[in-house]
Amino acid sequence: MHGSGSVELKKKLEQSGVAASPELVVEILSRFRNDWESAFTFFLWAGKQQRHSAREYHSMISILGKMRKFDTAWALIDEMRTCASGSDCSSSLVTPQTLLLMIRKYSCAHDVGKAIHTFYAYKRFAFEAGMDDFHGLLSALCRYKNVPEAEHLLFCNSHVFPFNTKSFNIILSGWANIIGSPRNAERIWAEMTNRGVPHDAISYSCLISCHSKSSNLTKVLTIFRRMKKLNVEPDTKVYNALIYALGKAGHLNEATNLMKTMQEKGLAPTIVTYNSLIKTLCKAGEIDQAKHILHQMMEQRGLVPTIQTYHPFFRVVTTGDQVFELLEKMRSTGCSPNTDTYIMLIRKFCRWRQLDNVFKLWSEMSENGAGPDRSSYIVLIHGLFLNRKLEEAHKYYTEMIDKHYLPEPRTEEMLQAWFSDKQHTSKFQTTDGEVDPVDCTQPATNTKLVIYKKSPQEKDFRQQPETMYSIIIPGNDV
Numbered sequence: 001m002h003g004s005g006s007v008e009l010k011k012k013l014e015q016s017g018v019a020a021s022p023e024l025v026v027e028i029l030s031r032f033r034n035d036w037e038s039a040f041t042f043f044l045w046a047g048k049q050q051r052h053s054a055r056e057y058h059s060m061i062s063i064l065g066k067m068r069k070f071d072t073a074w075a076l077i078d079e080m081r082t083c084a085s086g087s088d089c090s091s092s093l094v095t096p097q098t099l100l101l102m103i104r105k106y107s108c109a110h111d112v113g114k115a116i117h118t119f120y121a122y123k124r125f126a127f128e129a130g131m132d133d134f135h136g137l138l139s140a141l142c143r144y145k146n147v148p149e150a151e152h153l154l155f156c157n158s159h160v161f162p163f164n165t166k167s168f169n170i171i172l173s174g175w176a177n178i179i180g181s182p183r184n185a186e187r188i189w190a191e192m193t194n195r196g197v198p199h200d201a202i203s204y205s206c207l208i209s210c211h212s213k214s215s216n217l218t219k220v221l222t223i224f225r226r227m228k229k230l231n232v233e234p235d236t237k238v239y240n241a242l243i244y245a246l247g248k249a250g251h252l253n254e255a256t257n258l259m260k261t262m263q264e265k266g267l268a269p270t271i272v273t274y275n276s277l278i279k280t281l282c283k284a285g286e287i288d289q290a291k292h293i294l295h296q297m298m299e300q301r302g303l304v305p306t307i308q309t310y311h312p313f314f315r316v317v318t319t320g321d322q323v324f325e326l327l328e329k330m331r332s333t334g335c336s337p338n339t340d341t342y343i344m345l346i347r348k349f350c351r352w353r354q355l356d357n358v359f360k361l362w363s364e365m366s367e368n369g370a371g372p373d374r375s376s377y378i379v380l381i382h383g384l385f386l387n388r389k390l391e392e393a394h395k396y397y398t399e400m401i402d403k404h405y406l407p408e409p410r411t412e413e414m415l416q417a418w419f420s421d422k423q424h425t426s427k428f429q430t431t432d433g434e435v436d437p438v439d440c441t442q443p444a445t446n447t448k449l450v451i452y453k454k455s456p457q458e459k460d461f462r463q464q465p466e467t468m469y470s471i472i473i474p475g476n477d478v
Helices: 002-017 020-031 038-045 054-067 068-081 096-108 112-124 132-143 147-156 166-179 180-194 203-212 217-229 236-248 252-264 271-283 287-297 307-316 322-330 339-351 353-366 374-386 390-402 407-426 458-461
Strands: none
Touching: 002 038, 020 054, 038 054, 038 112, 054 068, 054 096, 054 458, 096 132, 112 132, 132 147, 132 271, 147 287, 166 180, 166 203, 180 203, 180 322, 180 339, 203 271, 217 236, 217 458, 236 252, 252 271, 252 407, 271 307, 287 307, 287 374, 307 322, 307 339, 322 339, 339 353, 353 374, 374 390, 374 407, 390 407
């Protein structure tokens, strides 16, 4: 929304006569989380009725951080420290959670320096940064792939925050689960051993999960046997990783039986357990068995499906009708599609060249408050471009820029190349927009036949899996 749009929205809000309750503020901010200007206009208007709570401030700061409006976010934090009268107030709304929120947003933006600076600013807010706060910093950095920097912090601050199992587990999980590097995961494991830091069940689950994702079932089973030999009792996370490893390797019966073993040992399968099994069954084409597991999960265990439960089913549907039937079933269980769901389905329909369904989902996504965000625009623009809908692709590219979303370099290259060709073509038109007539009775001279050639991306488009484009930077769903 441009400045004029914000003014118009402000005028409508002031004329509405609506009372802005805390619940309403949080709900509206959630719906407009991808439109920071509209959200901020509403937030300022609601704040004139009564002082916002910490929850409302945190919701708005999260939106601003996601859009990298950090100066505005810090201005709100300063406002949280003062009373309505403007004087310093002993009842400041700022908490360590407020600063951790900023640390996470800086980590998401890969601005590690400012994330660390915010951590050291705890003292300025009269907070004593303890071990839990340090773990929060390490976790935030690792979550957004700043694992090398987090590891460096761990070792450089050992005199202030002594080594312990949890600190190392955060780094281990970063290398194992976020980066997916077995070599670095094994290196951190060895560091723990060399420094006398004990491994616990979480340590083992990280290492098992890492090797399962790299399809090294032999290594997974070796680690599991070592764990049992050292009398480290496997927890649910270890079993979940094992079930995923077995299922991914095609040992579906063994994976199913292992879930029964869990129950015999008094460990109730979690939603993650069922999701892992459903995912591997769907990948193996065992759709009926996956549906049976879903039914068992809901009816016998009373677990509520999540987005991750349904995504494997969406990946294997083959018609538009099946997509919308599954969406309806998903909603009936109280699970609403999120941005990742819409991105996956929009990409699927682009691949199927069903653009009516693409725009149907795009409108639905906007109405449900799930987007569109930067990743959504990138997927839609690429899908339209590869379907040769160049005018539409340029339209959404312009809309994306207007919303201050940074395009991918590849997106800019595609659209700029098309726009340059379009301008070049327009030179052959008369001033009133009509194409100069060609005398077909005369032999052609200096005339080139322009043939549309498919790009490598378009050639492969129909064969690519229905996942988000590899060009999308993780962290847009903060």
